[in-house]
Amino acid sequence: MRVLIQLRPSPDVIAAVAAPDVATTTADVTGGLPGVALDHSYVPVALPRPRPAAGGDPLSMHQPLDFSLAPEDASVLVRGEISDDEGAARAALLPAQSDVVAVYADPVIETSLTCGGSPPVGTWEDVARLLAVPALAAEGYDGAGVPLAICDTGINAAHVGQRLGRSCTVDGERSWNPGGVSGEPGRFAVDHGTMCAFDALIAAPAATLIDIPVLLSRRQGGSAMDGLLSDAVAAFAHLRTVLDAQPAGSRSLVVSNSWGSFSPLWDLAPGQPGNYSDNAAHPFNIIVGSLEQAGADILFAAGNCGSECKDRRCAFPARPIVGANSHPQVLSVAGVDTNGERVGYSSQGPGRLSDRKPDIAAYTHFAGSRAFGDTEPDSGTSAACPVAAGLVAAIRTRWPASRLSPSQLRTLLHRTADDRSTVGFDYDYGYGIADPAALIEALRKVSGSRE
Template structure:
């Protein structure tokens, strides 16, 4: 009877010359790698009947074990170790489980060859995945994405539907017709009219703002959404954008102040799936991106001080596969989370796959020293399709930001800001996040994942203990 294969990861030491064989992007290289690993485990007897295949080519999984002295290496260093993903199938003599046992035994007995192995990938300190390395860039579906952050568990908890919670999506616009009763209103920003998003030329997919709305409502279905259509697809003039952003936010905050005392008295959350990817248009350099006294940074700080939650996407300028919009000098550790995204007061969200693997485009900390160096705060899921609808996709740290905002909205329907301040809620989310092995001792891993993987269920339990 055919048995289901087992996914297993091994970390190989990288002697001189080994990496050159791995870096070939071909089926021949994959077979060579499988034979090499089998030889180390079984000797020559099973080299022609290898009980596993290469699930992900090592070229896509190379990682740096120790961070360079500079937080931002100008050129990738030669990897000291190689992470290899195996699809353990077994053979006529060995079951998949027996093969995994043999791999574990070999890893213990041959430290000169193997660094370690694991059925899960958080053991690998700098493991990452780039969309371009995959045949299918959508790694999972929504159900798996929400299970990872345990958002599905909130459905069994009382008063966690987002009822009475108001969420402002600061993005490219919402579709009020599609949202129906979930749409609360919005503000005109320049030529952008709330509730009527502009379709991007050449795109037939749903608007970016509607991806955000869907992620929030899937976790907090009774939340009321408001549209602040501020963010362009690309911020090409930072000065002009900030001027518009300051004015738009100021108008919205004035209305929210009155609405809190009138028809919308519940908690308010501002969700920002945008950031600065290229600082070349910033004059002077650092005037916004590193300056705590910048008027927009101070305004966002005041939003939180007024008992509103603020959630930002970390950005998509991670060092391994940055977005094409990212500036040459605006990528990687310490150089990819700028401005308000880096403020200590806000919740900044990075991105991982549904199996916890860090996405190599997710912007990395530390944040800016004068704003908030401990960034990102945590990570949530991205690169997933909708259940039953492969055409509707969720990508980037924006998708992760939307899921995290949904969790905030769900929790806020039980604990409003009068009971739990934005600072306290952010602290609980960070402390209850699942911590992968090595997070506390590995700065590189911490700069990728922050405090770990968002855990909505654990956050609920911690809030129940602290604020029953």
């Protein structure tokens, strides 16, 4: 949480800050504040005191005012950052420190945040460059032999191959349809799942796709473009058999999920035993934990309910990263554009099952699969999730779960992410943007320490 801190140091310091010909620094104003990472690149600013005209109300800003920069009246602003975990509490307590007058939010101001209707920002080739795909390939991280499940609306492999300029492999034997869904693996209509498959293969071009069209469910309560969570339960049970069928020493499975629950209307209220959004004991949240424990890397999109330009379907009044999308044993993925800026629709934490969500950010809103038309971007955290899943699948080429558990890999992704704040984790970007070059270097060290 970025903050502006209003201080009232000694009058001579205020006079120095206010003097246009005297250079002052944050260190001249304060020796430090507990729990605040001060931004020493920020030049302190003298803040005049508003004073009502004679006889005016001393507590009202709604009247004619004079402003005094006299040292006995003025104060000084410095800039810093407080950990998101304790932002509100610390901001409330800091004024008890000597010199601190008040703490104010310092929100990001931007001219053109990427939102739902924005044109593409960069291309999938830019994403490949940002993901250091040649460096990954040079290290043998291309996804060869790694099963990568796309749980979505089904994959059209011909479209993916045509857009990538190379063939892609869909494993029909290990793919699975929910009850009532017909259609062959890799031959579904071009739609959301095709976009996800394309985006996953950017970093893991040799991965083997497993087609799980869970969002095509036609069970009672479903519609053409949504499914029911019970089908995801069944899909994950199938994926457990896919994982268990592999030799224990070389086992790997990456599961990409670009979906979630937009509304509490279909759920029981938080606090009720049968609730999904906030309840780790819900059957789907149990099977997610069980599959991860068995060795699967599970990724979920953080969601498109970011405060700046949320999807109109978002109906949770707060904390929109819900259910398995906020599960402590999954990687919850936020979205950034190819300029590294968070897209305005990317959901912000804290999560409901686990506070520290999202985990990391990955690229979205780029020209890629053209699944929605020639000019439409691959967008939403729906695209960011498979982009990150592809990176995970690439790493699994040489690091099966027996060598590096899903939990250990998540920790490495956290540690190596490109931090977008100065205090580590934050609720916009999580630990930062996934950084493949740093991840490769960290894996070299892990490998060296084990030899």
